[in-house]
């Protein structure tokens with residue numbers, strides 16, 4: 001399990017990956033109902049919701065220990 005760095009909830013990476021694809025251009029496709037993820041500064045971060053991902057993207061440093 002991964003921990004959502006924004007709200008602290010556990011996120012199952014396998015579920016998020018299973019519903020995530022990539023377009024030919026390399027952009028991520030996600031099913032927000034199953035959680036989402038974001039590649040940042042060399043590693044993947046997992047989120048339980050798009051809302052948490054938006055908060056993370058707005059200020060990643062605030063959520064990375």
Ligand SMILES: [Zn+2]
Nearest residue numbers: 004007048052
């Ligand atoms: Zn969250």
